[in-house]
Amino acid sequence: MIRAHDLWKAFGRRQAVAGVSFEAQDGRITGILGPNGAGKTTTLRMLYTLLQPDRGTVEIDGIDAAEDPIGVRRRLGVLPDARGLYQRLTARENIEYFGRLQGLDEATLRERTDRWIREMGMESIAGRRVLGFSQGERVKTALARAMVHEPRNVVLDEPGNGLDVMTLRGLRDTLRRLRDDGRCVLLSTHIMQEVAALCEHIVIISEGRVVAAGDADALRERAGEENLEDAFVRIIGASALGAAP
Amino acid sequence: MSAMLVVLRKEVRESLRDRRVLLNALLLGPLLMPVLFVVLIRMMVGSEIEKAEKPLPVVVIGAENAPNLVEALRQQGMKPVYTVVDDVEAAVRNQRIDLALRIDADFARDFRSGRPAQVEIFYDSSRREVESEHMRLESMVHQVSRQTGILRLLARGIAPTITPAVLVAGRDQATSRARGAQIFLMLPYFLALTALLGGMWLAIDSTSGERERQSIEPLLACPAGRGDVVAGKLLATSIFSLASLLLGLLAFLGAGYLLPRVAPEAAMAISPGFLLTALPVMLPLVVLVSSLQILVASFARSFREAQTYLGIIQLLPIIPSVLIMANPVKEQWWMYTVPIFGQQISLLRLMRGEPVPLDAMAASAIATLAVSWILFRLTVRAFRSERFAATSG
Numbered sequence: 001m002i003r004a005h006d007l008w009k010a011f012g013r014r015q016a017v018a019g020v021s022f023e024a025q026d027g028r029i030t031g032i033l034g035p036n037g038a039g040k041t042t043t044l045r046m047l048y049t050l051l052q053p054d055r056g057t058v059e060i061d062g063i064d065a066a067e068d069p070i071g072v073r074r075r076l077g078v079l080p081d082a083r084g085l086y087q088r089l090t091a092r093e094n095i096e097y098f099g100r101l102q103g104l105d106e107a108t109l110r111e112r113t114d115r116w117i118r119e120m121g122m123e124s125i126a127g128r129r130v131l132g133f134s135q136g137e138r139v140k141t142a143l144a145r146a147m148v149h150e151p152r153n154v155v156l157d158e159p160g161n162g163l164d165v166m167t168l169r170g171l172r173d174t175l176r177r178l179r180d181d182g183r184c185v186l187l188s189t190h191i192m193q194e195v196a197a198l199c200e201h202i203v204i205i206s207e208g209r210v211v212a213a214g215d216a217d218a219l220r221e222r223a224g225e226e227n228l229e230d231a232f233v234r235i236i237g238a239s240a241l242g243a244a245p
Numbered sequence: 246m247s248a249m250l251v252v253l254r255k256e257v258r259e260s261l262r263d264r265r266v267l268l269n270a271l272l273l274g275p276l277l278m279p280v281l282f283v284v285l286i287r288m289m290v291g292s293e294i295e296k297a298e299k300p301l302p303v304v305v306i307g308a309e310n311a312p313n314l315v316e317a318l319r320q321q322g323m324k325p326v327y328t329v330v331d332d333v334e335a336a337v338r339n340q341r342i343d344l345a346l347r348i349d350a351d352f353a354r355d356f357r358s359g360r361p362a363q364v365e366i367f368y369d370s371s372r373r374e375v376e377s378e379h380m381r382l383e384s385m386v387h388q389v390s391r392q393t394g395i396l397r398l399l400a401r402g403i404a405p406t407i408t409p410a411v412l413v414a415g416r417d418q419a420t421s422r423a424r425g426a427q428i429f430l431m432l433p434y435f436l437a438l439t440a441l442l443g444g445m446w447l448a449i450d451s452t453s454g455e456r457e458r459q460s461i462e463p464l465l466a467c468p469a470g471r472g473d474v475v476a477g478k479l480l481a482t483s484i485f486s487l488a489s490l491l492l493g494l495l496a497f498l499g500a501g502y503l504l505p506r507v508a509p510e511a512a513m514a515i516s517p518g519f520l521l522t523a524l525p526v527m528l529p530l531v532v533l534v535s536s537l538q539i540l541v542a543s544f545a546r547s548f549r550e551a552q553t554y555l556g557i558i559q560l561l562p563i564i565p566s567v568l569i570m571a572n573p574v575k576e577q578w579w580m581y582t583v584p585i586f587g588q589q590i591s592l593l594r595l596m597r598g599e600p601v602p603l604d605a606m607a608a609s610a611i612a613t614l615a616v617s618w619i620l621f622r623l624t625v626r627a628f629r630s631e632r633f634a635a636t637s638g
Contacts, residue, residue: 048466050634073468080466082459088262089255100251101467129262145463 001026001184002047002153007056009042016042018208019056024186024201026152029179031199032188035236039208040188041081044157047186048078060153074102077146081157083138087131091122091141094130095148102149109148116144120174136167143174154178156187160194172198192229206236248469252477256451257484266446270485274442275492278435279500286504300324301381306333307348311356314348314364314389321385337367343375344368344382359397420598429497429514429596430570433589436493436527437562441534443489444482445555448538451478453551461634471628475539479621482535490527494520514596526591526606529613533584534558536620543627565589581605584613 002024009017017039024030034040045051047058049069058065058072065072085094092113099109117126120140125133130141139159146154159175160168175198179185189195195202196216204212204219212219212235216228223231260266305325308315315325328342336342345367349355355362364386368379395405455461464474501515538555545551565586576594581587587609591601627633 045462045635050462050465051631070468070470073466076466078463078466080459080462082462084458084460084463086255086259086460087458088259093255093258097251097255098463098467101248101464101469103248103468142463 001059001061002030002155002186003059004043004047005057005059007043007046007058008054009039009046009051010054016208017046017053020205020208020210021056022203022210022213024153024184026184027179027182028200029175029185029187029198030201030203031195032186032203032205033190033192033195033232034188034205035190038190038205040190040205041157043205044155044186044188047155048076049073074149075151075153077149077151077154079139079142079146079154079156079159081161083142085130085133085138085141085145088129090127090129091133091137091144092117092126094141095145098145099148104149112148112150113144116147119147119177120144121170135162136164136170139163139167139171143171147178151183153184154186156185158189159187160189160191192232196228204232204235211235248473249477249480252469252474253480253484256447256478256481260447260450260481260485263446263450266450266485269446270443270489271492274439274489276496278439278493279496282435282497283500283503297381301344301378301385302326303382304328304330304333304336304342304345305348306330306345307350307352310348310350310352311362311364314352314356317389317392318346318385321388323382323385333367337369340369340372342367343372344378346382346386430593431566432497432515432596433592434562434566435497436490436523436592437530437534437585437588438559439493440486440490440527440531441538441555441559441562443493444486444531444535444538447478447482447485448535449542449545449548449551449555451481452539452542453545454548456545456633457547465628465634472625475621475625475628479532479536479539479624482539483532486531486535487528490531491524494523513598519595522595522600523592526588526595526601526609529610529617530585530588533613533617533620536617536624540620540624540627543624543633561585562589569593578605578608581609582612584609584616587612 004023005021007017007020008015020039020043022030022032032040032043042051046053047060047065049058049065049072052066060072060075063071063075086097089097095113095116096109099112104112117123120143122137122140122144125137125141130138133141143156143159146156154175156175159171163171175185175187187194187198200215202212202214202216202219203210212222214222219235220226220228220231223234225231225234260270300322302324303326305315305327308325308327319325330336330342330345333342333345333347337345347365347367349363349365352362352364366379366382366386368375370376370379394408398405398408455464465471497515498517498520501513537558541554541558542551545554562585565583566589568586569589576590580590587605591606591609594601
């Protein structure tokens with residue numbers, strides 16, 4: 001369970017996030033949708049304590065991120081936009097490194113690493129160095145790495161970036177499985193189809209603010225459009241013009 | 246396993262797979278200097294010996310005025326060259342001739358009548374390469390002059406021992422080991438540089454390298470403490486730096502053994518005993534240069550930027566060396582408490598075969614480690630700052 005309440009963050013004079021609030025519940029896939037530069041990455045970075053909000057609070061499973069950042073990091077699995085794998089290590093070594101940093105003992109580590117390698121269907125590449133990996137193989141590795149400590153909450157920044165259709169489908173299945181395990185899955189994207197295909201709950205962000213939230217049907221109804229993409233464009237367009245959607 | 250050890254293990258493993266690291270830290274860094282050293286000293290000593298044994302060619306003008314003198318000089322090792330030269334001064338100035346000896350027309354007359362007969366030596370003192378030849382020629386002439394003087398005194402029935410009124414005998418108290426140490430004056434600098442180079446790639450790769458590749462973001466989203474993460478990286482860097490230093494010391498030991506034929510004292514200055522005592526002296530320095538490099542590299546956003554910064558740091562250890570060479574002062578106790586400087590004067594002492602006082606060694610180690618600690622805390626602070634991890638977006 002991830003709860004963001006009235007988050008604000010400025011970099012110098014640029015107000016990146018201006019009062020974002022939302023809730024991502026367990027057993028549900030929540031999508032943060034917004035155009036480039038809307039403040040999605042900044043918001044997510046505040047969730048996993050990389051950035052400190054100027055104002056507002058983050059709560060993960062009821063733990064306040066400002067009071068206990070370490071406790072929050074234990075409960076989160078994070079897949080950053082850049083993936084950030086170590087090229088000279090094998091996929092397995094990448095996963096094991098983070099498992100150890102999460103404090104797993106060696107027996108648990110081996111069991112979990114094997115499990116997530118199987119779960120991601122990456123048995124054949126686990127022993128290879130990351131250097132020559134395709135985008136899809138990188139995402140699998142980074143996701144297995146994020147899940148090795150079995151977090152209840154998963155935060156993914158633009159998980160579909162650079163993936164081909166088949167890999168994207170595989171990724172969606174994986175995320176659905178995570179949801180079916182009862183986890184809280186939160187992802188950000190600027191691609192309409194991704195939220196439409198995956199998310200039970202959608203939070204639309206534009207210029208650092210939440211401009212609409214709800215499920216796909218609610219959003220269509222709200223914008224008065226049949227098509228979700230049209231609804232998105234309409235809502236974003238309205239907010240850019242400064243009018244209330 | 247603590248987070249620090251986890252980070253340490255991963256950094257070492259990753260670096261061992263990087264050919265650039267291996268080449269720089271474990272091959273080029275430690276070997277380049279000793280090899281350069283052997284080659285340079287061989288060239289220096291070798292050419293001196295060669296020159297001293299070969300006949301010395303000298304352009305002689307007016308040889309017909311004193312054939313006996315020329316013959317006496319030839320026996321001393323001079324090889325007269327009879328080139329016709331119009332303007333000997335210009336010829337020497339233009340470097341067409343290195344060295345010329347001119348004998349006056351009055352030479353024979355003065356010589357016979359027992360007056361000092363004059364010869365002139367033309368040379369260019371600004372040319373260092375002919376300086377030793379000039380000195381050699383002059384001493385040949387002096388030698389002939391002295392011998393003739395002795396013969397003249399004997400002919401007049403006077404004991405030749407009467408002319409040297411005072412006899413000087415120098416008694417050099419430098420041990421041959423200390424003389425050998427003179428050859429290695431630059432060694433403390435080379436060793437400090439080797440330690441720097443050994444840790445450089447890892448220091449960059451594990452800080453600005455992680456920032457550039459953006460792997461720092463998931464790393465810092467882990468529950469491991471920033472202090473543990475930095476400590477692991479610092480330890481890994483120190484290990485590579487130490488390995489590089491060890492190899493460097495061994496290579497210099499090898500260099501000492503390669504030199505004995507030309508410079509027997511050199512092998513004494515760098516002995517296995519020196520190696521054992523130099524290690525505890527250098528250990529705090531290894532930690533210092535590693536923490537300094539980690540700190541500076543942490544402020545760079547890319548590998549290239551970090552390389553530029555660290556290039557400047559590499560000039561740091563040359564400062565004490567240059568100071569010592571330019572202004573050789575007697576060492577004072579406080580000098581040991583200055584990091585890098587303390588280690589360098591300690592090493593110079595050890596090479597001369599004098600032990601470093603324990604209290605000075607302790608003071609040097611404590612001061613150096615204290616500075617390292619401050620640098621370490623500053624790095625942890627940098628790792629905590631938001632701008633450090635959030636490299637994009």
